[in-house]
Amino acid sequence: MKKVSVIAAAVAATLAAGSAFAVDFNGYFRAGTGISGNGNGDMSVNKNGVGRLGNENDNYYEIGLAEDLKTGDQTWRIESMIAQGNNGSVGWEDGDFNVAQFAVKAKGLIASDKDATMWAGKTYYQRKDIHISDFYFLNTSGTGGGIENLSIGDQKLSLALIQDGDYKVQDADGKDTKVDSSTGYIFDARLANIGLWEDAALELALAYNFATESNDQKEKADDGVLVTAIVQQGLSNGFNQTVLQYGTKGYGVQAANFWGAGAYYARGTEAFNDASGFRLLNWGVVNLAQDWEMGHQLAYLSGSDIGGQKSGSSLYTGKQFDIDQYSVVVRPMYKWNDTMRTVFEAGYNAGERIADGGVAKEDFGNAKFTVAQAWAMGDSWWARPELRVYGTYHLDTENDKVFDGDDTEFVFGIQAEAWW
Template sequence: MTFKLAASCVYLTLPFSAQALDFAGYLRSGLGSTDNNHTQSCFALPGAQSKYRLGNECEQYAELELRQALATFDDGSVLSIDGMASLHNRYGQALTFQGDNGTVRLPQAYAQWSNLPSLNGGSVWAGRRYYKRNDIHISDFYYWNQSATGAGVEDVKIGGLKYSYAFSRKDNLYQKDYVTRQDFNVGGFQTNPGGELELGLSYLDKPSRRNAHAGWAVTAQHVQQDFLGGKNKLALQYGEGPGTGLGYTGDTALDDSNKSYRVVEFFDWQVTPRFGGQFEAVYQKDIRPDGSDQTWISVGIRPAYAITEQFKLVAELGHDQVDAPGGTRKLSKATFAPTWSPKGPGFWTRPEVRLYYTYASWNAAAQRAANELAAGSALSDTGAFGTALHGANAGVQVEYWWK
């Protein structure tokens, strides 16, 4: 209501014609159970920053976004406002407006003035927004994510390159500490036919509280178009202090002797109209002077083959491994999902309605870590599978996005 009222007030005070209201969103919903008749319990390895998601999501989640162009000026620039509401609710839990069971949030609420001739087609923005998010779909891993509550100048074209700057105090709705962060990006380096390089620097100021430190991180990412009918992305990341969040604000108690680096490689393919998929590999090393060094390795693949124009066979294999004090933790997961896709056979075509069966196995070190760090989770001995080192889920899920 407040969002609509603000938009109406602007309509009454500025001379412009009515503009279209754009509606976009995302939805995943379903139900599932374990092979021993508990509510579905999902498999995630302690210390890994993501999990393979097909047949392994234990929540209902939705995003509803409204974008209103308020004015189109004579110079071609456009003033707009954007708002998004999100809903998250765990399987088997009633929706509440606080706590761990379910949440309703406003992850985006910002204004943007885009296509400005004075910025060579760039834009200015202010508010809370999803900003320059890079993710791997099959594991839902946002490895380079500059989403922020702040303001910035985006994609200013100079000499064939695009320059962006963002000033923010908070990465996301769940960040507890406010940290002044500055992000610089330069994109558009044409490295080879179909290939483009982007560079980014994040600097995190030292907070005023005691025992806090400044930090920084850098990212270089190469995107290759027309790769097996899809595209390939390779990202190299390094950070120190709070910059060890590598795309997020990390722990401000860490000084510059704490370092992290990461290599991300993944690609999509659609080699025929009916055969597509995605592959990923991640390597991350965290160096800590207190001896708690950790290495995370993740490898996974999701192929999809359409038997007909509307029916696909989808599978996913994923393995996570974390070398940490206490032993090497391992988790392997496999899913098979017959899928109905009424709008066509492509890998990215949605909506999809899936029946799935997921099997996972893990080792004793993974269970010990889960007992300590995630009691009650699927891998812990107090979770749905008890002291077993394996388990399975089956269920149905719908996934849909639209713009």
């Protein structure tokens, strides 16, 4: 006689008693291809600074499954998500699949505060992004736990502890990797729903990044702080959001740049211990007329004593420098009917890096213009799935040989994007 697992039977009985197996299937994907004029294939150039429409050369997939298990006044939600990305160059591609989310979130455990949610596991933790540039200006996602939406009067308090990487040291011969020298963590505190004026609310966030040490190894990087204030303004024809962020140490590097949002540039190095930076962002989506909608991004970013240089410029590698930059992106959309639309996107990002007391200076900048003919399931600016055919013109304003001996490039492409 076949023996039934006691654990499996208990799990099945619990699920059957608390749920009708109404699994929440959710996800996101984008996929497409492009042909460039200079033989560069499909291309993506600084999409966080100049916009993502017609400026993505990768395929990216997220598949999520979630289940709500109810018992009395409590709701136990199990969330899971698998994510994977590749360049879409062939029909069958090998690649690592990442368990992006797998967490338990329980609501109703506090009798006096039914909306408070306790959680533990791995999750996308209250991420904040600008859609048209795919820029996550606040992202402390990872493995940890905490409590969300705890009522403090009319405000909602969220507290979390999330692991944030590690740094490994090697033996003198460089062959054997020892146990972690340090492990990073983020203490994340947020206070939301702070009323301001009519249809406006303020959210405050504090991310404190610190590390523990092991093997008698001292962590070279100092602890850093990222402070965020978000003002959400509801409008009769859309919304507008203004964001002010200030970061120190490894978060200072992040705040002064578009690349690596969410990353703490610090583990195992002293290069960023003097860094500080801030950014001022404004973005939103509005109805301009019956058939027109528009999204936009305005950004100013600045930092001082930033160590290293991601672009590989020999002038700044290994040195500290100051940086100032700004970005303007607009995406107007004309709706021909409930399904077909024409979408335009123009973006410009420029700035300068200054090192050696102002003696060494490097300017940088690029622009992009895209026209896309698209078809979507609905007439909203946010309506997805969407099929689009596009043409994109790229211009590098400071390097006349960046595109195989030219400063311009044109890409023709087709893409699908969906979320559900």
